[in-house]
Amino acid sequence: MLILHCPNCGQDVDETDLHAGGEAHLKRFGPGSTDDEFEDYLFRRANPKGVHFERWHHTYGCGKWFLAARCTATLEVFGTYSAQTPEPPQDIKDAIKSRRPDWTWESQS
Numbered sequence: 001m002l003i004l005h006c007p008n009c010g011q012d013v014d015e016t017d018l019h020a021g022g023e024a025h026l027k028r029f030g031p032g033s034t035d036d037e038f039e040d041y042l043f044r045r046a047n048p049k050g051v052h053f054e055r056w057h058h059t060y061g062c063g064k065w066f067l068a069a070r071c072t073a074t075l076e077v078f079g080t081y082s083a084q085t086p087e088p089p090q091d092i093k094d095a096i097k098s099r100r101p102d103w104t105w106e107s108q109s
């Protein structure tokens, strides 16, 4: 079972108390964007086998959103952090890099 630490209320939470919100750190496009940019924003999502950044909602708890970095292949969790963060904190990037030396944040965006 996937267990994530909610950074809002400080609890370690089973995935049954959470609701997945999809990919994190999406670049938003609106009026003035091209059709391709808007289509990418609305419909195209990364589905990696490996490091992934996700939005999670603590539905049966504090009711707030947070972000998580984890490996989709092994379920290893690298860390969780505030949903108001534009990119992962350095300590989470360092944790990923220590376990996946070939990984870079730039390859994610």
Ligand SMILES: [Zn+2]
Residues within 6 Å of the ligand: 006, 007, 008, 009, 010, 011, 058, 061, 062, 063, 064
């Ligand atoms: Zn919470």
